[in-house]
Amino acid sequence: MKVYLDYSATSFKKPNEVFKKIEEFYKSNNTNPGRGGYKLAIEAGKMVLNTRNQIKSLFNVGIKDHIIFTKNVTESLNIAIKGLVKKGDHILISSIEHNSVYRVVEHLKEQGIIDYDIIKVRKDGTFPIKEFNKLFKVNTNLCIINHASNVSGHIMPVGEIGKICKEHNIKFVIDGAQTAGSIPVDFKELNCDVFCFTGHKYLMGPTGIGGFIVKDDIAKDIDTLIDGGTGSFSEESTMPKVLPDRFETGTLNTIGIAGLNGALTYLLNQDINDIYVKEKEMHDRLYEGIRDIPGIIFYGDMEVEKLPVISFNIKGLDSGELAGILDYQYGIMTRSGLHCSPLAHETFNSLDGSIRISIGHFSTNEEIDYVVDILNKLGNYK
Structure with a gap:
């Protein structure tokens, strides 16, 4: 997948x-x-x-x-x-x-x-x-x-x-x-x-x-x-x-x-707010699915109005290494590192970098559930 x-x-x-x-x-x-x-x-x-x-x-x-x-x-x-x-x-x-x-x-x-x-x-x-x-x-x-x-x-x-x-x-x-x-x-x-x-x-x-x-x-x-x-x-x-x-x-x-x-x-033939609501629901679905992974660290308040973006780290796993595993072994494409924004990472105390998952218009619940399953597998068996 x-x-x-x-x-x-x-x-x-x-x-x-x-x-x-x-x-x-x-x-x-x-x-x-x-x-x-x-x-x-x-x-x-x-x-x-x-x-x-x-x-x-x-x-x-x-x-x-x-x-x-x-x-x-x-x-x-x-x-x-x-x-x-x-x-x-x-x-x-x-x-x-x-x-x-x-x-x-x-x-x-x-x-x-x-x-x-x-x-x-x-x-x-x-x-x-x-x-x-x-x-x-x-x-x-x-x-x-x-x-x-x-x-x-x-x-x-x-x-x-x-x-x-x-x-x-x-x-x-x-x-x-x-x-x-x-x-x-x-x-x-x-x-x-x-x-x-x-x-x-x-x-x-x-x-x-x-x-x-x-x-x-x-x-x-x-x-x-x-x-x-x-x-x-x-x-x-x-x-x-x-x-x-x-x-x-x-x-x-x-x-x-x-x-x-x-x-x-x-x-212009869509409702931008409907698009946002759908993507935010997937964001919440992802967050709820991975929030209890041992050692997971999220950056910023996850339960406020925000874009469908989640940045996190799992203790004991380098963000670049984890992104590589997700891509090469499981086909999951994410972004790792400082995301061209060192000021933000300094703000969130994540200057060693993080994994970023950003959901879009063509994302699906099936994809989110797959990612939840893989991250739990990696987080629980690291």
Whole structure:
């Protein structure tokens, strides 16, 4: 039996609509949108526009706000963070940030551009709102928060965090890598200026496509990360101010956008909350099945509202060794190590790494029961 449980890294199975849309676009069009004025290029542009509108519908994005396509959420975060800061700024991040945020702010600090502080998320995975209020400085200009931990699945109260940021006139960026497509996301209720997402995880699109949603009144404050051709305003020597052109330099990953279009077509015909409830039920089924294994250690509170992600270790078994046994002997694919998030592992006191099981849309109860059986077998006979 082959069981894929690494959805936090990427969705393994994709909806058939993804393959159909990619094949359809490759065979019937495959032109460069926004460049030529011929019919096929115009049709390609319409497909890209349709995908933007799908994202607006899924995330309830305001009519004046903008959808920008990038190659992944890491690029989106780099554009937002580096584009918003100026020399002398102070930044706030949390202690569950992915390296796509942590390394960016650390690099900016090493360059002498900014300073930053880390908001210490509690060991149970909850966010310390009261302590957060005390960390603002006169020069604090930006706050970046991971919507949900890719290590533990704990969801942060971003709406409340965003409200506090607004009160202090601080720009707020959300890393939505784990939440886009996995839980209902309403951009208007997030109280953020920028929401960064990727297409290949819980949105179930192909790799190589991501993006960010940016409020219209903030977009003008973001400097460009990459300059070059946009297919528009070619007579000008600097990047155009108009969006999305300003941030979509060079040829778009049109085939990736086509695949994402197919995935969104599928998702928009589903109820995201129903998907979450089903996956959370499997999460609870897994937790109940393995919680009494001798020596098992879970990270964060397991009985709160969170993504269907479980990180754990079993005393006496190295996480990498256990992941190898699960894969090579039993066909169970998980993730071991630090998951590109050493800050989170420091928070949960798991710096030696952990096993992460992340459940997705195409997971089944049969698979969960199989994993429960194997983990109990290994845990009881180690």
